[in-house]
Amino acid sequence: MKPTLVLVHGFPLDGSMWDEVRVALDPSIPVMAPSLPGCDGGPVPPGEASLEAWAESLASFLPSSPVVMAGMSMGGYVALAFADRYPDRLAGLALVNTHPFADSEEQKAGRAALAARIREEGPSAAAEAMLGRLFRSPHGEQNARAVREAALRVGPEGLRYALAAMAARPDRSAVWSGWTKPCAVIHGAADAIVPADKARGYAATNPSGVYTELGGVGHHSPAEAPEAVAAALADLWRISAAR
Numbered sequence: 001m002k003p004t005l006v007l008v009h010g011f012p013l014d015g016s017m018w019d020e021v022r023v024a025l026d027p028s029i030p031v032m033a034p035s036l037p038g039c040d041g042g043p044v045p046p047g048e049a050s051l052e053a054w055a056e057s058l059a060s061f062l063p064s065s066p067v068v069m070a071g072m073s074m075g076g077y078v079a080l081a082f083a084d085r086y087p088d089r090l091a092g093l094a095l096v097n098t099h100p101f102a103d104s105e106e107q108k109a110g111r112a113a114l115a116a117r118i119r120e121e122g123p124s125a126a127a128e129a130m131l132g133r134l135f136r137s138p139h140g141e142q143n144a145r146a147v148r149e150a151a152l153r154v155g156p157e158g159l160r161y162a163l164a165a166m167a168a169r170p171d172r173s174a175v176w177s178g179w180t181k182p183c184a185v186i187h188g189a190a191d192a193i194v195p196a197d198k199a200r201g202y203a204a205t206n207p208s209g210v211y212t213e214l215g216g217v218g219h220h221s222p223a224e225a226p227e228a229v230a231a232a233l234a235d236l237w238r239i240s241a242a243r
């Protein structure tokens, strides 16, 4: 049976951030791009905000046969939490414009400050905080509109949950470096949130990780270079499906 390619979204976005990649993908590849609970118009998971709760909810509705999972930025943190907890449910793993490390204290404080702004000003605060860093400069109007609309769809509760869950995540560099199934890192060379040298550094800690760097592309590579991202994901999917 063909593995499903599961695409996990970043912040402050939802599953629609993968629309252009889906169009560019070989149609014979089965694809799912779910919006995480709380980012989908429904409630956030009960209890403390955590990426593990999101990994658990993915495990509850993904196909039971192993999938190939690709996560962009926050989605990569979720994919690593899933790989940590459910390695047998994965046939392959792709990290897109992300990294396996925990937040610094400064980053945690920044997330708390943004959560407070969202409480006061609403979801547009998240879109405005991210816009200048998500894309290579200058970002197009279409990209800006997509991010603003996504943040509104996700809503304040989902956005604050995401910020708290990201701040609480542990370092998962050992999950990446110890991963023995097919894996790939796809990264924008002009990423303003996760610098490319950081991505090159962690990618190299797993000798089987295939590293693809996209020249002139920022943090949101699925929007800026959907064909190239789709091609790299299709390569990983084929290798994973053949094993």
Ligand code: MLT
Binding pocket: 009, 010, 011, 012, 072, 073, 074, 075, 166, 193, 219
């Ligand atoms: C994302 O794009 O999902 C976020 O930039 C991730 C983060 O803030 O660490």
